[in-house]
Amino acid sequence: MNKLLLPFVALLMLSACNQKPTKMYVSSDAELPQKVDDFIPFQLTTDLNQLSDKEKQMLPLLFETAQIMDDLFWKQAYGDKNELLDNTKDPSLQKFLKINYGPWERLNNNQSFVEGIGAKPAGAGFYPKDMTKEEFEALDDDKKDDLYTLIQRGDDGKLKVVPYSEAYKKELTKASELLKKAATLAEDEGLRTYLELRAEALLSNEYQPSDMAWMDMKTNTIDFVVGPIENYEDALFGYKAAFEAYILIKDKEWSDKLTRFAALLPELQKSLPVDDTYKQEVPGSDSDLGAYDALYYAGDCNAGSKTIAINLPNDPEVHVSKGSRKLQLKNSMRAKFEKILVPISKVLIDPAQQQHVKFDAFFENTMFHEVAHGLGIKETINGNGGVREALKETYSSMEEAKADILGLFMVSELVKMGELPETDLMDNYVTFMAGIFRSVRFGAASAHGKANMMRFNYFQEHGAFSYNENSGYYTVDFDKMTEAMNSLSAEILTIQGDGNYEKAKQTLAEMGTIRPALQKDLNKIEEAGIPVDIVFEQGPNVIGL
Numbered sequence: 001m002n003k004l005l006l007p008f009v010a011l012l013m014l015s016a017c018n019q020k021p022t023k024m025y026v027s028s029d030a031e032l033p034q035k036v037d038d039f040i041p042f043q044l045t046t047d048l049n050q051l052s053d054k055e056k057q058m059l060p061l062l063f064e065t066a067q068i069m070d071d072l073f074w075k076q077a078y079g080d081k082n083e084l085l086d087n088t089k090d091p092s093l094q095k096f097l098k099i100n101y102g103p104w105e106r107l108n109n110n111q112s113f114v115e116g117i118g119a120k121p122a123g124a125g126f127y128p129k130d131m132t133k134e135e136f137e138a139l140d141d142d143k144k145d146d147l148y149t150l151i152q153r154g155d156d157g158k159l160k161v162v163p164y165s166e167a168y169k170k171e172l173t174k175a176s177e178l179l180k181k182a183a184t185l186a187e188d189e190g191l192r193t194y195l196e197l198r199a200e201a202l203l204s205n206e207y208q209p210s211d212m213a214w215m216d217m218k219t220n221t222i223d224f225v226v227g228p229i230e231n232y233e234d235a236l237f238g239y240k241a242a243f244e245a246y247i248l249i250k251d252k253e254w255s256d257k258l259t260r261f262a263a264l265l266p267e268l269q270k271s272l273p274v275d276d277t278y279k280q281e282v283p284g285s286d287s288d289l290g291a292y293d294a295l296y297y298a299g300d301c302n303a304g305s306k307t308i309a310i311n312l313p314n315d316p317e318v319h320v321s322k323g324s325r326k327l328q329l330k331n332s333m334r335a336k337f338e339k340i341l342v343p344i345s346k347v348l349i350d351p352a353q354q355q356h357v358k359f360d361a362f363f364e365n366t367m368f369h370e371v372a373h374g375l376g377i378k379e380t381i382n383g384n385g386g387v388r389e390a391l392k393e394t395y396s397s398m399e400e401a402k403a404d405i406l407g408l409f410m411v412s413e414l415v416k417m418g419e420l421p422e423t424d425l426m427d428n429y430v431t432f433m434a435g436i437f438r439s440v441r442f443g444a445a446s447a448h449g450k451a452n453m454m455r456f457n458y459f460q461e462h463g464a465f466s467y468n469e470n471s472g473y474y475t476v477d478f479d480k481m482t483e484a485m486n487s488l489s490a491e492i493l494t495i496q497g498d499g500n501y502e503k504a505k506q507t508l509a510e511m512g513t514i515r516p517a518l519q520k521d522l523n524k525i526e527e528a529g530i531p532v533d534i535v536f537e538q539g540p541n542v543i544g545l
Contacts, residue, residue: 073299106304390499
C-alpha cells in the first residue's frame with residue numbers, strides 16, 4: 001500500500017471503530033399492518049371564518065407550542081423518539097409507533113410490538129427504571145409525589161426530585177415565549193390572562209393560578225389546553241402529570257344549550273344514591289359546559305385511543321372553589337359514533353333495540369361522564385387525606401368508573417327533574433351499553449380500560465342486560481339497569497370516601513378484566529372489520545394555514 005495513504009486508512013478505521021452500530025428496529029407482530037388499519041383516519045377541521053384576523057394569527061403559535069408538548073410527552077412515555085423512528089424503515093411500524101408514542105401497544109395491555117424491547121416500565125420515564133417502591137417511599141422529600149416533578153438518580157446514585165421546569169427547561173422556555181406572543185394577539189381578556197399565566201407556570205412549576213384563570217374564561221372562541229395535565233401515564237403511583245395540548249374552537253350554538261346544567265351540580269350532588277356522609281362536599285357551580293371542534297391533539301391525549309371529552313382542571317382545590325370545565329369535542333365524538341359505535345351496535349345489540357342508539361344520547365352520556373368527575377368526594381371522610389392519595393395507583397381507574405356510572409345516573413336524574421324533556425332514557429341506556437363495547441376494545445391496561453371492564457362485569461352480574469346465545473345479541477333490561485346503576489354508584493362512592501385502597505385493589509382485580517365470553521364478542525367486532533379508533537390528520541396544512 002502507498003505509504004501516503006496509510007494515515008488516511010488509519011483515520012478511516014479509527015472513525016469506524018468510534019461509530020456506534022445502528023440498531024434497526026423491526027416489528028415482532030405479524031398483524032401490524034391490520035392493527036394500523038384498525039385506526040381510521042379523520043381530519044380535524046372546522047369553519048375558521050368565525051375567527052378574527054388576530055385569532056387566525058394566533059393559531060400558528062399554538063400549533064408550535066403544542067408540538068413542543070408532543071415532543072415532551074415522547075420523552076416521558078418512551079425516551080429518544082428520533083433514535084426509535086430513525087431506525088425504523090417499515091412504514092406500518094413507523095405509523096404504529098407514532099400512534100402509540102413508543103413500542104408498546106396501548107390498546108393491548110402495553111404489549112411490546114418491537115423485537116428486543118421488553119415490557120414498558122410502570123413508571124414510564126417519570127422514575128428510574130431500577131427504582132423500587134420501597135426506595136421511593138424512603139425518599140425524604142415532600143415534593144416526591146408532586147404532579148410536576150421527576151424522580152432521578154443523582155451522581156451519588158441516590159434518588160432526587162427534579163421539577164419539570166428544571167428537567168425540561170429548554171423546551172418549556174420556548175413554549176413560554178410562544179404563549180406570551182399568543183397572549184399579545186388575544187382580544188378576549190380571559191384568554192389573554194390565561195395564556196400569560198400559563199406561560200409563567202411552565203417556568204415556575206406553579207399551575208394553580210393559570211388553572212383558576214382558565215376556569216374564568218367564558219367568552220373566548222379559541223381554547224388552548226396545554227401543559228402537564230393527566231396522570232394516567234404513571235402506572236406506578238399515578239403521581240406524575242404528562243404533557244399534552246388541545247387546540248379547540250368553540251361551537252357557540254351548542255355550548256349555549258349546555259350552560260344551564262352547570263348550576264344544577266349542587267342539587268345533583270345531593271341526589272347521589274349513597275349515604276349523606278359521602279356527599280357533604282359542595283361542588284362548585286361555576287362549572288362550564290361547552291361544545292368544541294378540535295383542531296389539534298398533542299402528546300398524552302393523542303396517544304392510543306383518542307378522548308372525545310375533557311374535564312379539567314384536575315386540581316381538587318380548583319374543583320371546590322370554581323368547579324371544572326367540561327369540553328365536549330363534537331367533531332371527534334361524531335366520528336367515533338358514526339364510524340365505530342353504530343357499526344358495533346349492528347353486530348351486538350338486539351335489532352329491536354338498535355333504534356335506541358342515537359348521537360344525542362351518546363353526546364349526553366359523554367358530557368355527563370365529564371360532569372360527574374366534579375361530583376362525589378375529594379377528601380376522605382375518615383382522615384385518610386385526599387381520595388387521590390389514599391387510593392394510590394387505583395385512583396384513576398376508580399375515578400373513571402365513578403364518572404362512567406354517575407354520568408348515566410345524572411342523565412336519569414335530569415330526566416326526572418324535567419331538564420331533559422326530549423330525552424328517552426332507554427336511548428341513553430342502550431347507547432351506553434353499545435358504548436361499553438366500543439370502549440372495552442381499548443383493553444385493560446389504561447385507567448379507562450379497567451373502568452370499562454368493571455362496569456361491564458358488574459352489569460352482567462346484576463342482570464342489567466341479557467345475552468342470547470343463539471343470536472349473539474345483547475338486550476338491555478331497563479329496570480335492572482337502573483338498579484345496577486344506583487348500586488354501583490354507591491359502591492364506588494363509598495370506596496372513594498373511605499379511601500379504601502385494599503377494597504379498590506380487590507374490586508379492580510375481580511372486575512377489571514376481559515372475561516372469555518366478552519372476548520368472543522370482541523372477536524366478532526374484529527371480524528366485522530370495525531375500526532378500533534380514529535387517528536387524526538391534523539395540523540396547519542389540514543386547515544389551510
